[in-house]
Amino acid sequence: MNKEDYLNLYKKMYLIRLFEESCGENYSKGFIRGFLHLYIGQEAVAVGSIDSLQEKDYIVTHYRDHGHAIARGLSTSGLMAELFGKETGVSKGKGGSMHLFDAEKNFMGGHAIVGAQMPLSAGFALASQYRKEDSVTVVYFGDGATNQGTFHETMNLASVWKLPMVFFLENNFYGMGTSVERIRTNGKSFSNLAEGYGIPSTVVDGMDVLAVKETTKEVVDKVRNGDGPALIEATTFRFQGHSMADPAKYRESSEVDEWKKKDPVESFPNYILSKNIASQAEIDEVKKIVNDEMASAVKFATESNEPDLNSLNKDVYL
């Protein structure tokens, strides 16, 4: 990794952070409606893992999807416009926060039924295998999804068919307001679930972008080489509530404070400086670029038109 690589990781994490903060602000102002789930605190997971993927790889994710979309390189203008419900949004204002797509970038959603994205993702992996292509599918899901039947069905399918896919568990220790201790009988690790299906698993510190990147690369390389599916569990934490409607009464603020000490967006610049990888001025320059990008994304979303009412019946059938 050279200096640009480090700065690029920081840039993406900082961009997600600012994007999410802007979403929160515009939600309060009423420009964004519906359910809004922020990714603040988990940035290192999406950025580190997606940085290790190739353009031909498929990404399928859950409803807390802004971070993955930005890490994949979807335009922040198109994303913000989607959240504003504008016709210039990535899904023409028809999807909203939980349903972000960019087929050209193999970013296949944004899925809002917990665990439902897993069977779908097996299909992308199946298509790669069927066509003898070496693309890999990465499906993201939370700890809450591990109790859905679809998670188990898909692990079994992937294992018996040796599908080229990575199950990427973002364990932020809360499924909405329910802590993992309350829904798991044998501790916090989920790796034994994969074991039961003959799928190898790795646990990684999801607050450490470099560790996530390295682990993902190792695992994805093996999957790409035909070793069959694998599971990565990244331990992480969302600093805010489940959604904008959640005051997070189910957890102590001390727990949040403890995790905030590992805030990847705060700590990574310090790492860069301590290792003399880049200067403060160079980090500030990245921040300025990101600030400018966010300002123009919000401007674009604000100034874009709402969808024509005639578009209501379009995109139902081809």
Next chain:
Amino acid sequence: MSEISVRQALQRGLSEAIENDPDVFIMGEDIGAYGGAYAITSGFLEKYGPERIKDTPISEAGFIGAGIGSAAAGLKPIVELMSISFSLVGFDQIVNMAANIRYMSGGQINVPMVIRAPTGAGMQLGATHSQSFETWLCEVPGLKVVAPSNPKDALGLLRSSIKDLNPVIFAESAGLYGAKGEVPEEYFEIEIGKADIKQSGTDITLVSYGHGMPLLQKVSEELSNKNVSSEIIDLRSLSPIDYDLVNNSIQKTGRALLLDTARKNGGVMAEVATNVNESSGDYLDGPILRVGSEDVPWPYNRKLEQHAMASVPKIMNKIQQGYSL
């Protein structure tokens, strides 16, 4: 022309799709080594190999979803369900994924997929195996739903369904797999969304689909004995429905008997009746008549099951009461 069964027509359609398009593959429970619960894919595994004929675990949500993903990636999966009742286990994938993904992605993602499933009661399979959920799936925008009643329509609709770039639910009447009929040798397709006039007549229009059609044939014969001329319409496509053809017929005859073999409550014919009422109300000589199966869970006992099903006497009574015919 040759006379073949619905099963043979489906086998012909599936074989040619596999042979002509490398993106087509078939997936489902026991479709390979076992040959299919209703023997539709008997011999396919030996002929086309395990990549094209994929046996799946008993895992409907899993393999329906995998079919949807592979379709979104550009393949053309044909997914077989052992029973349309089992669609319930994968309903979230069918509705929230297959049907919604195109719309909620702003038209970016297509799902060119066919889900084939036997439907209907009459074989003493009890409540969980006898339902007709094509009626539920008709409500979902983004899906097309077809239900052939004879070998020619089965082949023509299967060809169209496989070529269609939208997800298509292909509801096969389980009781009609052995039904025979003439099928042209030369290539043909039947457009999704087009109903068919099976018999022309002047006094009453009889409408149904799937295994309602043999019943209407018998009703028509009984009416004919009473010098009543009936026009018989096979909807063939339940979403979209060919309302033009139905209304044109009813505007001509002035009378309509609509038959659901599914439960009457929430059946496809409730929609047809409303549309006819709105579009052809002024032409009607009396109320639109509707017959369906009883609104009960399907019983196992043969007499009870037969009693729950729509039948020729029930339909004749309805017509007698409604139109004094």
